[in-house]
Amino acid sequence: MKPGRTSLLLLALTLCACQREERQFRLDPPISASLQAVASMPDGISGAPPDTYRVLGKPYASNAYNLSQGKQLYTWFNCNGCHANGGGETGPAFLDGWWRYGPDIISIFVSIRDGRPRGMPAFRDRLTTEQIWQLAGYVQTIGAYSAKTAAPARDDAMQSRPAENRAPAKSSFASDQWPYPPQ
Amino acid sequence: MREAQQITATRYSELDQIDRDNVSHLRLVFSFRSGQRGAQGAAPLVVGSRLYLLTSFPHTLFALDLTSPQPKVSWQFTPQSDPIAAGLACCDRTAHGPVFDKGRLYFSTLDGHVIAVDSDTGRMLWDVAVANPHQGETLTSPPTVSGGRLVIGNAGDNFGTRGWVVALDAATGRELWRHYTTGPDRDVGITQGFAPFEASDRGPDLGSRSWPAGAWQHGGGSVSGPSLYDSELELLLHNTGPPAPWNPEQRAGANRWTSGVFARDPQTGAARWFTPLHPHNVYSWVNGTANIAVDRPWSGVNRKLLLHADADGLLYVLDRGSGEILAADPLLSPEDARQASQDDPSQTPRSGVQVRDICPAWVGAIGGDPALAASTGILFVPITRLCMDIEARPASYIEGTPFMGANVRVHAEPGKERGGLVGWDLGRRKAAWRIDERFPVASDALATAGELVFYGTLDGVIKAVDAGTGKLLWQWRTATGIMGQPTTYRGPDGRQYVAVVAGATGPYGLASQYWIDRRDATAALGLAQSIADLPAPTDPSGTLYVFGLP
Numbered sequence: 174m175k176p177g178r179t180s181l182l183l184l185a186l187t188l189c190a191c192q193r194e195e196r197q198f199r200l201d202p203p204i205s206a207s208l209q210a211v212a213s214m215p216d217g218i219s220g221a222p223p224d225t226y227r228v229l230g231k232p233y234a235s236n237a238y239n240l241s242q243g244k245q246l247y248t249w250f251n252c253n254g255c256h257a258n259g260g261g262e263t264g265p266a267f268l269d270g271w272w273r274y275g276p277d278i279i280s281i282f283v284s285i286r287d288g289r290p291r292g293m294p295a296f297r298d299r300l301t302t303e304q305i306w307q308l309a310g311y312v313q314t315i316g317a318y319s320a321k322t323a324a325p326a327r328d329d330a331m332q333s334r335p336a337e338n339r340a341p342a343k344s345s346f347a348s349d350q351w352p353y354p355p356q
Numbered sequence: 357m358r359e360a361q362q363i364t365a366t367r368y369s370e371l372d373q374i375d376r377d378n379v380s381h382l383r384l385v386f387s388f389r390s391g392q393r394g395a396q397g398a399a400p401l402v403v404g405s406r407l408y409l410l411t412s413f414p415h416t417l418f419a420l421d422l423t424s425p426q427p428k429v430s431w432q433f434t435p436q437s438d439p440i441a442a443g444l445a446c447c448d449r450t451a452h453g454p455v456f457d458k459g460r461l462y463f464s465t466l467d468g469h470v471i472a473v474d475s476d477t478g479r480m481l482w483d484v485a486v487a488n489p490h491q492g493e494t495l496t497s498p499p500t501v502s503g504g505r506l507v508i509g510n511a512g513d514n515f516g517t518r519g520w521v522v523a524l525d526a527a528t529g530r531e532l533w534r535h536y537t538t539g540p541d542r543d544v545g546i547t548q549g550f551a552p553f554e555a556s557d558r559g560p561d562l563g564s565r566s567w568p569a570g571a572w573q574h575g576g577g578s579v580s581g582p583s584l585y586d587s588e589l590e591l592l593l594h595n596t597g598p599p600a601p602w603n604p605e606q607r608a609g610a611n612r613w614t615s616g617v618f619a620r621d622p623q624t625g626a627a628r629w630f631t632p633l634h635p636h637n638v639y640s641w642v643n644g645t646a647n648i649a650v651d652r653p654w655s656g657v658n659r660k661l662l663l664h665a666d667a668d669g670l671l672y673v674l675d676r677g678s679g680e681i682l683a684a685d686p687l688l689s690p691e692d693a694r695q696a697s698q699d700d701p702s703q704t705p706r707s708g709v710q711v712r713d714i715c716p717a718w719v720g721a722i723g724g725d726p727a728l729a730a731s732t733g734i735l736f737v738p739i740t741r742l743c744m745d746i747e748a749r750p751a752s753y754i755e756g757t758p759f760m761g762a763n764v765r766v767h768a769e770p771g772k773e774r775g776g777l778v779g780w781d782l783g784r785r786k787a788a789w790r791i792d793e794r795f796p797v798a799s800d801a802l803a804t805a806g807e808l809v810f811y812g813t814l815d816g817v818i819k820a821v822d823a824g825t826g827k828l829l830w831q832w833r834t835a836t837g838i839m840g841q842p843t844t845y846r847g848p849d850g851r852q853y854v855a856v857v858a859g860a861t862g863p864y865g866l867a868s869q870y871w872i873d874r875r876d877a878t879a880a881l882g883l884a885q886s887i888a889d890l891p892a893p894t895d896p897s898g899t900l901y902v903f904g905l906p
Contacts, residue, residue, distance in 0.1 A: 248749065253878075254514065254758020255443065260876020260884055262866065263443050269873040292443010294756045331710055331747045331763040334876035 196238045200303050204229070209302045213283045220279040233310030234278060240325035240337075243311025246304055250296065252312075258333045259315040263292060267315040268334060276316070281309040314338065366648050367727035368803045369844045373852035374905060375806035379820045379830045381905055385853060386426055388900040392416065395859025395898030397451035397724075397800070398498055399843035401461075402855075403475060406430060407845075408454050409900055412861060413441060413466035417454060419478060423848050431478035441467035441489045444515065445496070449644055449724075449798075449862040451582070451841070453498030457526065464495040464508055470524060484529035486510075486522050490756050493517045496644070499524075500592070502585035502622045505532060507592055509579020513640075516600045516759030519577035519614070521592075523625060533625035537577030537596045537613050539563050544613060545620065550627045553679045557612075557630060566610040566635075574753045575607070576600030577614035581644035584662075585622060589676055592622040593662060595643040601751040602640045602718075603761030604705060610635040615643055617664060619679060629679035633666055638698045638705055639746070640718045640762070641667035646725040646800075652733065652782070654682060663728065663782075665737050667720025669695060671780060685785050687721070687737055687778050705746045705762065717744035717766045719863055719883070723775060724800035725841070727809065729823055733782040736809045736823070740796035741769050741776070742886050764882035774886070777801065777811055779826055789826035795887060798864050799856075800841040810854060812838025814864055814890055818856050818901070834858040834901055836893035839865055851904060859898030868893070 200208070204225055213220035226232075233239050247253060255264035265273055274280045274289065285305050288295030296305065311325060314337045324338035374382065392411040400409045407420040407427065414437035420427040445466050453463035461475045468487030473480050486508065487493035492515020499506040502523075509521040519537035524530065535545035544563045552558060559565075564572045576599045583594040596618060599611040615634040620627055634641060648663040654673070662674040665687070673683040686695070696703050696714040705711050723738030744766045751761025768774050775796035779788040799812035807823045814837045820830040835858065842856040860868055867880035867887055874884040 249752065251752070251754055251757040251759070254760045257879040257881075257884075258763070258876050260873040260879025261869075261871050262880050263445065265871035266873035266876070266879065268876055269871075271871070273871075290439045292440050299754065330708075330749060331745070331765065331878065333763065333765060333878040 194237060205302055208306060211279055211282055213279055217283050217287060218275050218280050219277055220283070222279055233306040234313065235321070235323050237323040237325065239307045240311050240314055240323055242304075243307035243309070244325040246300070246308045247311055250299065250308070252308070255292070260334060267312055270316040270318055272316065276313070276318070278309050278313050281312050282306065285309055311337075366650070366730065367725060367801060367841070368729055370805045371844050371846060371852045372805040374804065374808065374844070374854065376808065376822055376829060378905055379806070379808055382820070382830050382832070382854065382903045383906060384832070385902045385904040387902070388418075388420060388427065389895075390416070390418070390859075390898045390900070392898055393860075393896050394865055395840055395857045395861050397449050397840040397861045398453050399841035400855055400857060400900060401454055401456060402845035403456050405848040406475070407855070408456075408461060408475070409857065410452055410454050410463055411898055412450070412859065413437065413445065414439070415452065415463070415465055417461070417463065417473065417478070419475075433473055433478045433480065435465060435469065435471055435480070435483060437465065438467040438489055441494055444489055444492055444494050444512065450496045451498060452495065455498050455501055457501045460526075462499050462501070462506055462526070464497065464499055466494050466496070468493060468495055470495070470499055470506060470508060470529065472526070472529065482529040484524060484531070486524070486531070491515070491517055492756055492758075496580045497582040500583040500585050501526065502592060503587070505622060507583045507585070507622070509583065509594060511578045511580035511597075513576035513578045513580075513597045513600050514758050514760055515756070516574035516576065516753050517578060518573060518575060519579050519596055521579045521583065521594055521620070521625070523622070535620070535625045535627070537563070537579070538567070538572035538575040545625045545627045547626050549621070550629070552629045553631060553681075557632065562610070562612040566612040568606070568608055571607050574600055574759060575611065575614065577611075582646050584647050584649055586649055586676060589660065590622060591628060591676065592620045593647055593649070593676070594618050594620070595645070595647065595664075597643050598634070598637045598640040601759045601761040602705075603707070603748040603751050604636065604638040605707060605748055606751060606761060607636075611637065615641070617647070617662070617674065617679065619676070631674060631679040631681060633672065634668065634698070636698070639696065639714055641716070641720050642718065643667060645720075645722045648726065648728050648735070649676060650728060650730055652730070663726070663735060665722045665726050667716060667722060669716055669721035671735070671737070683785060687739065687780060687787065688741075688790075689787075705748045707748045707750070710745055710747045712745045713743050714746060715743035715769055716740070717742040718764065718881070719766070719796075723797040724811070724839075727801035727803040729803045732823070734788060734823060735780040735782055736801040736803055736811075737778045737780055738797035738799060738801055738811060739776040739778055740798070741772050741774050742766050742796065743769050744882055763878050765877040766882040766886040768886060777809070777821070777826070779809075779823070791821065791826050791828075795890060796864060798839040798862055802842040802844060804844055810842040810844075810856075812840075812842060812856055812858070814839065814887065816858060816893065818842060832901075832903065835895040835899060836860065836897075837864070837868065837890070847904075854903045855900060857898055857900050860893070860896070
């Protein structure tokens with residue numbers, strides 16, 4: 174084979190390998206509207222995401238761009254003020270995988286959108302539906318039970334805890350005396 | 357009752373049945389488990405044959421009948437509560453009372469109410485909302501009774517609230533006046549009669565002009581600690597908390613009137629003087645420790661003094677009449693304790709840089725409230741020795757969410773114990789003795805005429821030490837950490853008892869909660885790893901322990 178052909182073949186192969194993750198900077202309005210239709214259980218815990226979410230391939234749990242956007246929103250909207258960098262403060266930790274209102278993304282979405290009675294404010298008038306999804310996806314990643322293929326951007330500030338895609342929650346449950354269960 | 361009132365001022369009791377010789381015989385007389393997670397920091401109150409105990413939020417007020425050997429609940433009262441406040445109580449020590457005056461009990465609630473109840477029956481007389489938890493405002497101190505008025509201030513610096521102090525009519529709960537820590541003179545209560553000791557503190561509207569435009573509206577400066585009523589000088593003295601947000605780049609200027617001491621006219625709330633302690637306060641050092649008023653000779657002249665143990669580790673002695681700082685002495689010797697300087701640019705928190713080993717950390721060098729034995733002039737100061745790494749971050753104000761702008765990691769001072777108790781000799785202006793403790797001492801001190809000092813530790817040991825030497829004379833282990841006020845009272849049988857409520861409260865209480873994951877160094881405002889070796893309590897409920905001689 175001629176060197177020219179070989180390199181052409183290699184180039185073609187390389188290009189095939191680069192399947193770029195899709196970034197959609199603005200959702201189409203009908204999609205955005207349908208993502209709003211989250212059907213949670215009457216107590217606001219758990220439920221079903223809209224069909225659009227599944228059809229899109231769960232973009233807020235598996236797309237690195239969305240996770241990184243969620244990570245920025247996490248600081249911009251002062252989530253770190255109550256939940257620290259996942260370790261908790263007046264709000265519960267996410268890192269330990271212990272979810273007061275359930276670990277699924279719908280529970281997290283509803284917590285952010287509608288707030289919770291013990292101090293969690295509602296963000297429905299402060300964030301768009303897409304932003305709430307991005308934030309919920311990121312928050313779920315902090316306390317994920319298994320390693321994920323997609324990760325948000327690195328911290329650009331103080332490194333204070335294991336990285337988000339290290340799936341630390343599992344190990345926390347496996348070993349320790351702490352945290353003791355609530356009353 | 358008399359004992360309790362004296363304790364609110366100096367945490368000193370004239371009771372002397374329990375003394376250095378017999379304290380080692382102290383034993384548990386009874387305990388009362390509140391069933392409520394944690395505790396609030398204020399001491400239980402004994403009036404006549406009843407003991408009044410207020411639990412942590414959501415509060416219940418219990419009245420225990422002390423006449424029987426195993427006290428029974430005479431009545432209990434649970435006010436309606438707004439659960440949102442549970443997510444706001446953050447970094448201030450919470451001590452809601454109760455306080456007793458003329459047959460009534462008054463207490464504040466974390467969710468912003470002040471409530472009066474009949475002490476005989478527990479019937480509610482009035483309930484007034486003074487703070488708005490939906491803006492991040494909470495109440496963390498007990499109201500101060502001053503001549504028919506109740507005075508209380510808000511907490512919530514970390515939510516960008518604006519500090520205020522309010523006076524209520526004790527009879528009805530009607531609001532008499534309210535003045536703010538920041539803003540134009542009209543809001544602060546600065547009028548013709550305002551005479552700060554330093555001339556540089558005089559000038560129109562410094563409370564708004566010493567801030568970037570409009571920043572005073574979310575400028576913190578809360579009044580989270582108790583006020584002190586001086587009936588002789590007719591003064592109301594209170595501290596103001598650190599400015600908000602933590603990121604100092606967003607609040608260039610002196611940030612008046614945060615991080616200092618105010619004296620006000622109790623009748624109108626008008627400011628008499630203000631003494632700044634940490635203008636601009638780049639380390640967000642808290643300012644919630646109770647002050648002590650005492651009259652004693654100073655440089656040969658009898659003076660009315662105000663003792664202020666400050667977060668920076670210094671004991672400030674102020675003149676109560678003028679606000680003049682007469683002395684500022686380091687409670688730990690300077691060669692023994694590191695001291696950050698906010699004038700050093702390399703130690704100033706800024707964006708994108710981690711400034712390391714700032715001592716003391718934001719929690720300050722003072723643990724609980726000090727106690728004073730006026731006869732010997734020894735002040736007993738609970739000590740915290742922690743340092744922090746801090747990095748400024750941009751903060752945006754969103755109502756009801758934290759307004760912080762900092763990543764903080766707190767750690768022990770290398771090679772040092774994290775807490776202690778200092779016996780400070782006011783006359784000689786030096787420490788008479790010091791006890792080191794493994795953990796920060798978050799409990800208040802109690803001094804008695806039996807020449808004893810009582811205090812508790814985070815790992816749940818109540819201790820009695822010799823007031824003259826600091827020698828440990830008695831200790832007893834409780835089921836959870838002690839972070840509140842030990843107290844002593846004369847029971848209906850005429851005998852002296854010592855009481856303490858064990859249970860998590862305040863910043864260390866927060867850092868030891870089950871929902872904190874200590875692998876995040878910034879968890880619980882950076883405190884999570886600083887006490888990571890604290891064992892989990894065997895019982896998370898707040899529990900009252902009462903001790904007596906056999």
